[in-house]
Every structure is written in C-alpha cells, then in structure tokens.
Amino acid sequence: MNISARELDSRLTDGEELSVIDVRREDQKNRWPLAGIDAESADLEDLDSRTFKRPTVLICQFGIITQRWLELRDLDDLYNLIGGAQAWISHREHRRDLSRYSRQMVLPEIGEEGQRKLLNAMVTIVGIGGLGCPASQYLAAAGIGKLRLVDGDVVDITNLHRQPLFSTENVGHSKSEAAAESLAQLNPDCNITSAKSFLCEDNCESLLSESDVVVDATDTVSARRLMDRFCAYHSIPLVYGGLYRFEGQVSVFHLNDGPSYSDLFPVTDSNSGSCSDEGVPGMLPGIIGSIQALEALKIILAIEPNLSGKLLLYDGLTHVVEQIQLKG
Numbered sequence: 001m002n003i004s005a006r007e008l009d010s011r012l013t014d015g016e017e018l019s020v021i022d023v024r025r026e027d028q029k030n031r032w033p034l035a036g037i038d039a040e041s042a043d044l045e046d047l048d049s050r051t052f053k054r055p056t057v058l059i060c061q062f063g064i065i066t067q068r069w070l071e072l073r074d075l076d077d078l079y080n081l082i083g084g085a086q087a088w089i090s091h092r093e094h095r096r097d098l099s100r101y102s103r104q105m106v107l108p109e110i111g112e113e114g115q116r117k118l119l120n121a122m123v124t125i126v127g128i129g130g131l132g133c134p135a136s137q138y139l140a141a142a143g144i145g146k147l148r149l150v151d152g153d154v155v156d157i158t159n160l161h162r163q164p165l166f167s168t169e170n171v172g173h174s175k176s177e178a179a180a181e182s183l184a185q186l187n188p189d190c191n192i193t194s195a196k197s198f199l200c201e202d203n204c205e206s207l208l209s210e211s212d213v214v215v216d217a218t219d220t221v222s223a224r225r226l227m228d229r230f231c232a233y234h235s236i237p238l239v240y241g242g243l244y245r246f247e248g249q250v251s252v253f254h255l256n257d258g259p260s261y262s263d264l265f266p267v268t269d270s271n272s273g274s275c276s277d278e279g280v281p282g283m284l285p286g287i288i289g290s291i292q293a294l295e296a297l298k299i300i301l302a303i304e305p306n307l308s309g310k311l312l313l314y315d316g317l318t319h320v321v322e323q324i325q326l327k328g
Contacts, residue, residue, distance in 0.1 A: 002067065003057060003079040004099040005091035012037070019056040021047070024085060028061050032085050035092055044069055052078060060084045062106045063099075086112055100187070101143050114301045115143060119189075121300045122146040124211040126199050126227060127218030128175045129153070130162040130285030131241045131292060135215050137165060138293040140183040144300075146191045147183065149176040150207050152198035162282035199223045204230050213296045216240045216261075217289065228253065228261035237299045237308075241292045243280050246316035248288035251307050251326070252295055258308035259326045284316045 003011075011018060022029060022039040029041065039059065044066070047058075055077040058066040063084035070080050081088060083102030090098045090112055098105065098115055105115050123144050125132050128151040140147055155163075155170040155178055163175075170178040176194035183192050197203055199218070208214055208230050216227055216238055224240070231238040231254045238253040240261060253260050291312065298306050311324045 001070070001079050002082050004082050004097055005087045006097040006099070008057060008079075008081060008088070009036070009091060017054050019052070019054055020059065021056060022059050022085075023047075023066060024059070024061050028085070032061070032089055034059065034085060034088060037088070048073075055079065057081055059088070062086055063102050064106065098143075104142065109303050110301060117300055118143045118297065119145040121212045122148070122210055123213045123215060123296055123300075124148040124150065124208055125215040125217055126150045126207075126223060127216070127220075128163075128165070128179045129159065129217065129219065130243065130280065130282075131289040132215070132217035133163045133165040133179065134286045134289030135217055135241075135293045135296070136179060136183060137186065138290055139215075139296060140187045140190045140192070142293070142297055143187070144190060144297075147193070148207070148211070149179050149183075149192065149194045150197065150199055151175045151179075152196055162280065162285050164286070199226055201226065208236070209234075211236055213299050214238050215292055215296055217292065219243075221265075224261055225267070232260055237296075239292045239295045239299070241288045243285055243288060245278050245280060246284065248284050248314045248316065250288060250291045250295065250312045250314075251310065252299065253308075255299060255306065255308040264311065264326060281316065284314075287314065287316070 020037050020039040021042050022034060023042055023044040057079045059081045060066045061084050063080055063082050067080040070078055082099035086105060087099045087102055101115050104110050105112055121144050123139055125136050128149050136147060136149060153175050155166045155173055155175055157171050160166060165179045165182045174196045176196055180192045180194040183190060195207055199207060204226055214227055214231055214236055216224055218224060227238055235254060237255040240251045240253060242249045295307055309326050311326055313322045
C-alpha cells in the first residue's frame with residue numbers, strides 16, 4: 001500500500017500510532033534528515049524476518065525501492081511513502097505534496113528543483129484539438145503550475161477519435177472549458193484558465209502575455225503567423241506541431257535566437273489560409289502532441305538538446321524519425 005507525505009503528516013499529527021522505518025543508506029540519511037519523524041533505521045533485507053505489530057511506513061530516498069519490496073510481499077498494514085524522503089522533505093519545507101511527481105523527480109535532469117520550476121511555470125496552448133489535448137494533458141500531469149487554454153471552437157462528434165480529453169457528453173460544448181474541467185480532475189493543483197476565443201490581433205496580447213512557453217497546437221496558418229510574430233517580439237519560445245495524414249512534425253522557435261516559423265514557412269499567398277483537412281489517424285496527434293509537451297518541459301528546465309534549429313519529422317507508417325537542420 002502507498003501513503004502520501006501529506007497523509008502521513010496528517011496521521012502523525014492526529015496522534016495515530018505508526019511506526020516509521022528509514023531504509024536509506026547512511027550518507028542519504030545524513031544529507032537528507034527526516035525532520036518531524038521519529039524513524040527507526042533498518043536494512044530492507046532484514047525486514048523479512050520481522051513481525052509488524054502496528055501500521056508501519058517504509059521510507060527510501062524516492063519511494064521506488066520500498067514500493068518494489070512491498071509489491072513482492074503480501075503484508076498487511078505496511079505502507080510505502082510515495083516519493084520517499086524527497087517528498088517528505090519537500091512537504092515539510094513548503095507544505096506542498098510532490099508525491100504525484102516522484103517518478104519524474106527521480107530523474108537527475110528534473111529533481112525537486114526542476115519540479116519547482118515546473119510548478120512556477122506558465123504555458124499557453126493555442127488550439128485544444130488533436131495536438132492540444134495530449135499536450136495539455138501531459139503538461140498538467142507533469143505539474144505545470146499554470147496552463148492557459150485558447151480555443152474558440154466547440155466539441156464535434158468527429159473530434160472524439162483523436163481528442164481524448166472529450167467525451168460524447170461534451171459534444172456541442174466549448175473545447176477550452178471542457179478541457180479545463182477534464183484537466184482539473186487529472187491534477188487539481190494545476191491552475192487552469194480557458195479562453196473561448198480564436199487567437200486574433202485584438203486578443204493576442206492578453207492571451208499570450210506572461211507565458212514562459214507557447215505551444216502551437218492550432219491548424220490555422222494565420223494564427224500560427226500571429227503567434228510567431230508575438231513570440232519573436234517578446235522572446236517567448238514557441239513549440240510548433242503539424243500533422244498531414246500519417247506524418248507529423250515538431251520544432252522549437254525563438255529559443256536562444258533560434259529560427260522562427262516564418263523562416264521555415266515563408267509567407268506566400270498559397271499558404272495564408274487554414275490548413276486543409278486531409279484526415280489523420282487518432283494516434284498520430286497523440287504522438288506529436290506528446291513530443292510538443294516534452295519539448296515545452298525541456299525548455300522550462302533548460303534540458304538539452306532540444307528541437308531549436310531542427311525540424312523533427314515522424315512517419316507514422318514506417319515509424320521512421322528524421323531531423324532536419326534549419327537555418328535561422
């Protein structure tokens with residue numbers, strides 16, 4: 001069984017009789033002491049021979065070792081602390097439970113410091129369709145502190161095969177509002193705002209300002225050029241995604257003086273309207289939107305390499321992935 005840092009703190013505060021066993025190495029215990037817990041130290045391998053007379057919580061550094069140990073044994077009243085010592089320390093210092101992010105905080109590229117950067121970040125997603133649904137879903141799950149969803153469209157029955165945030169009950173309702181409701185259930189700690197508007201010159205400033213990253217998940221070229229100009233002027237990274245039948249592409253613009261959307265797609269009369277609807281399998285936008293979310297996360301955390309200066313091409317028929325170097 002699992003227990004969060006918040007629940008453990010609450011049960012200890014209420015005076016519940018719980019045993020806590022710290023199975024970490026000595027160097028970990030010395031570097032990251034467990035304030036507020038009277039924990040016994042023990043080696044995990046020695047616990048097989050023990051009898052537990054009351055509910056007991058096992059703590060390792062990240063909550064992974066103890067969870068695996070418990071999964072192999074049928075023991076009652078034994079708990080794994082989700083996120084381990086790192087989650088407890090963060091909860092005590094900031095009164096914010098980071099247990100849900102423990103599996104990504106284990107990564108040295110993220111850790112607790114990186115997770116706090118995500119919690120303090122603001123991402124705007126323009127277009128809550130095939131790309132915007134998976135992008136927003138994974139960014140909310142990753143712990144982005146503020147998500148702004150921009151889409152003036154309503155859910156149509158033909159959207160449902162590729163836009164998993166929506167259900168049949170949402171048909172006819174605002175995409176941005178329905179998505180916000182779904183994402184709030186996924187992660188109540190994420191501050192989500194929705195705008196029932198299509199991006200235009202009149203609302204561009206209010207809808208894109210204060211963003212750390214803008215995700216281009218629209219299928220309208222005019223909106224893309226508007227985002228491109230705004231992000232260029234304000235030096236905001238722009239994560240682009242595009243779809244065509246079984247093909248998808250992703251790039252990052254305006255990052256560290258990198259190229260722009262207009263560098264890749266120069267303005268011509270033939271491409272100034274909406275993207276044509278050529279059809280797409282529902283799985284493809286899930287793949288491309290997920291890559292967009294990953295690139296947004298990497299930008300916030302300054303993880304390299306990223307797709308700035310490169311265009312990633314994905315072929316859904318052959319699963320071949322290529323990268324083309326772009327000139328700014």
